[in-house]
Every structure is written in structure tokens, then in C-alpha cells.
Amino acid sequence: xxxxxxxxxxxxxxxxxxxxxxxxxxxxxxxxxxxxxxxxxxxxxxxxxxxxxxxxxxxxxxxxxxxxxxxxxxxxxxxxxxxxxxxxxxxxxxxxxxxxxxxxxxxxxxxxxxxxxxxxxxxxxxxxxxxxxxxxxxxxxxxxxxxxxxxxxxxxxxxxxxxxxxxxxxxxxxxxxxxxxxxxxxxxxx
Amino acid sequence: xxxxxxxxxxxxxxxxxxxxxxxxxxxxxxxxxxxxxxxxxxxxxxxxxxxxxxxxxxxxxxxxxxxxxxxxxxxxxxxxxxxxxxxxxxxxxxxxxxxxxxxxxxxxxxxxxxxxxxxxxxxxxxxxxxxxxxxxxxxxxxxxxxxxxxxxxxxxxxxxxxxxxxxxxxxxxxxxxxxxxxxxxxxxxx
Numbered sequence: 539x540x541x542x543x544x545x546x547x548x549x550x551x552x553x554x555x556x557x558x559x560x561x562x563x564x565x566x567x568x569x570x571x572x573x574x575x576x577x578x579x580x581x582x583x584x585x586x587x588x589x590x591x592x593x594x595x596x597x598x599x600x601x602x603x604x605x606x607x608x609x610x611x612x613x614x615x616x617x618x619x620x621x622x623x624x625x626x627x628x629x630x631x632x633x634x635x636x637x638x639x640x641x642x643x644x645x646x647x648x649x650x651x652x653x654x655x656x657x658x659x660x661x662x663x664x665x666x667x668x669x670x671x672x673x674x675x676x677x678x679x680x681x682x683x684x685x686x687x688x689x690x691x692x693x694x695x696x697x698x699x700x701x702x703x704x705x706x707x708x709x710x711x712x713x714x715x716x717x718x719x720x721x722x723x724x725x726x727x728x
Numbered sequence: 729x730x731x732x733x734x735x736x737x738x739x740x741x742x743x744x745x746x747x748x749x750x751x752x753x754x755x756x757x758x759x760x761x762x763x764x765x766x767x768x769x770x771x772x773x774x775x776x777x778x779x780x781x782x783x784x785x786x787x788x789x790x791x792x793x794x795x796x797x798x799x800x801x802x803x804x805x806x807x808x809x810x811x812x813x814x815x816x817x818x819x820x821x822x823x824x825x826x827x828x829x830x831x832x833x834x835x836x837x838x839x840x841x842x843x844x845x846x847x848x849x850x851x852x853x854x855x856x857x858x859x860x861x862x863x864x865x866x867x868x869x870x871x872x873x874x875x876x877x878x879x880x881x882x883x884x885x886x887x888x889x890x891x892x893x894x895x896x897x898x899x900x901x902x903x904x905x906x907x908x909x910x911x912x913x914x915x916x917x918x
């Protein structure tokens with residue numbers, strides 16, 4: 539199975555790591571702020587949006603040639619009425635521009651940590667939506683996730699990260715407002 | 729119960745009308761292209777995005793003082809890679825600008841017709857997401873829908889129509905690509 543490094547040891551990093559190890563993948567965890575050595579071909583940045591530039595500064599060289607997965611929801615926390623990225627763009631597109639020698643994927647930003655940990659959302663299996671321009675990278679991630687007991691869908695090109703971030707933002711506003719529980723949200727029905 | 733007029737007699741207009749009449753509301757159906765008299769306080773434009781300007785030309789005066797519900801997904805059908813509205817905006821915001829004497833809501837664009845007709849999406853009750861700046865209008869629509877056997881959620885201000893249209897677009901791309909069935913899509917788990 540594949541080898542992954544997850545940077546960030548919060549709820550999301552932990553839940554994603556559990557799914558991957560349940561599926562037989564090897565996962566190296568590095569705390570954000572720690573200095574570690576990246577292992578494997580896929581690096582998951584399980585850190586808040588504002589921490590991503592730190593990660594690039596620290597690990598930029600080690601990210602060359604890697605598949606880098608952005609999970610962030612770049613919410614403008616001052617207004618909580620928009621995203622902190624230029625309209626029409628996405629955090630993932632920004633990251634791809636800063637890492638021209640890496641392959642950037644968007645994934646996990648539409649999943650609350652609890653639904654990754656339980657692998658269920660209501661009666662449905664949890665589904666991870668993956669966007670990116672690298673079909674091979676998407677396939678590696680999807681295969682590892684499905685081996686770990688969640689569903690994975692190719693959501694299209696990296697351009698679709700804009701829609702995934704819109705979905706993540708909408709879901710966050712509904713959860714913070716109390717309309718949705720942190721164990722629920724948007725499920726994919728196939 | 730409330731009185732509605734639905735303009736547009738396609739799959740969506742029919743499915744929405746069935747839910748509302750099941751809930752005891754009175755529904756007047758007018759075919760797009762027909763000339764009819766609008767009844768009630770809420771008018772649902774169950775027509776494609778490109779037909780909305782026709783409706784405004786025909787019914788503009790009759791829409792004064794009404795709650796007008798935009799259900800469209802303004803997909804750019806040339807590229808199928810973006811929406812046909814300015815980045816950051818929405819079809820609903822455009823409609824609101826054209827109808828300053830009406831109250832515009834966004835709803836139903838994240839629901840496929842089959843999931844409104846069956847009132848189910850997988851094991852979940854179908855949920856209609858409603859965005860708009862008029863709490864009273866959202867409440868009238870939500871109450872009528874819930875009486876008809878589907879769930880309804882206040883998704884926030886009309887600004888959230890941008891996110892609802894992003895979600896609708898993403899769902900359409902996945903259904904057209906065969907990843908999702910037209911009986912499925914995004915369900916809301918509470």
C-alpha cells in the first residue's frame with residue numbers, strides 16, 4: 539500500500555491517519571511546528587489555511603515531486619461571510635501556484651473529522667471528494683481511502699476546488715450556526 | 729396554507745408542485761411561454777437560467793411585492809467548467825438586482841427532481857436548502873415544504889446563493905459524468 543505523511547496532528551490529521559492505516563497504508567505524522575522528515579509520495583497538509591504558508595517555508599524543498607493534499611477551508615474569520623481567497627479562486631489553486639514542482643489535490647475539506655473517524659454520516663458511508671489535475675495522484679489517494687473503509691469520488695479538475703471550498707464553507711456556517719451537527723453535514727448518495 | 733405560483737412545467741416544476749400540494753398548499757402552474765395570472769405571495773421560477781429574463785419581461789409587474797424563488801443552476805454549457813454568472817456572484821443575486829420590488833430566495837437548485845418527487849435521497853429525507861435575506865419568506869416556504877414531507881433548512885443570507893450554486897454545479901458535473909445517479913447527490917444529515 540501507499541506511504542503518506544500527514545502534517546498536523548489535530549482532529550483532522552488524526553482521523554485521516556486512522557482511515558489510511560486501517561487500509562494498510564503507512565502513515566508518518568509530523569506535528570505542525572515540529573520539524574520532521576517527509577516519507578512517501580503523498581503529503582497531506584492537515585493544518586488550518588493560515589498555517590499553510592509556514593509549511594511551505596519549512597518543507598518546500600521536501601515537497602518537490604510529491605502529491606500534496608490541501609484540506610483547508612479558507613474562511614474569512616473576520617466576516618464569516620466569505621472566503622479569504624480571491625473570488626473564483628481557491629486555497630488549493632493558490633497552493634498549486636506556490637508549489638510548481640508538486641502536484642496539488644484538494645480533498646477532505648467537505649468532511650467533518652467525526653465523520654472520517656466513524657466512517658459514517660447518518661446511514662451513509664462517508665465519502666471523500668477529491669479534486670485535482672493528476673489522475674494518478676487522485677487514484678492513489680482514493681484507493682488508499684477505500685481500503686480504509688470510506689468512499690472516495692473523483693470530483694474533477696483542480697478548478698473544482700472552488701466548488702469544494704464553497705461546499706465546505708456552507709457546511710461550516712451551518713454547523714457553527716447550530717443547523718447541522720458536527721457529526722453530520724453533506725453526505726453523498728450514489 | 730400558503731398559495732404558490734410555479735412558472736415552468738418541467739420535471740422540477742412538477743416535483744416542487746407535488747410536494748407543496750401534498751402539504752396542503754394551493755399551487756397555480758403556468759407553463760413557461762404561456763401567459764397566466766400569478767396567484768399567491770410566492771412565485772417559484774422553475775425554468776432554466778437562460779429563460780429567467782423572459783419571465784421578468786413577461787411577469788415583471790406581477791412580481792412586485794412577491795417572494796420570488798430562483799431554482800436555477802447557471803451553468804456555462806459551452807465550457808461546462810464554470811458558471812455563466814460573474815465570479816463571486818450568483819443567478820439569485822442577479823435576479824434580485826433586476827427585481828428590486830420583489831424578495832428573491834434561492835432554493836431547490838441543489839435538489840434533483842427525482843429526490844423531490846420521492847422525498848428521499850438514499851435513506852435520508854430530502855432537504856431543500858433556502859437562502860435569502862427575507863426571514864419571513866424563507867419561513868413560509870420552509871413551512872409549506874415540511875408540511876409536504878421534505879425537510880427544509882435556512883442556509884443563510886442571499887449571499888449564500890453563491891455557495892448553493894457552486895454545490896448545484898458540482899452535483900451536476902458529477903451526475904452528467906456518471907459519478908452520481910440522478911436519484912442521488914448530496915444529502916443533508918442532521
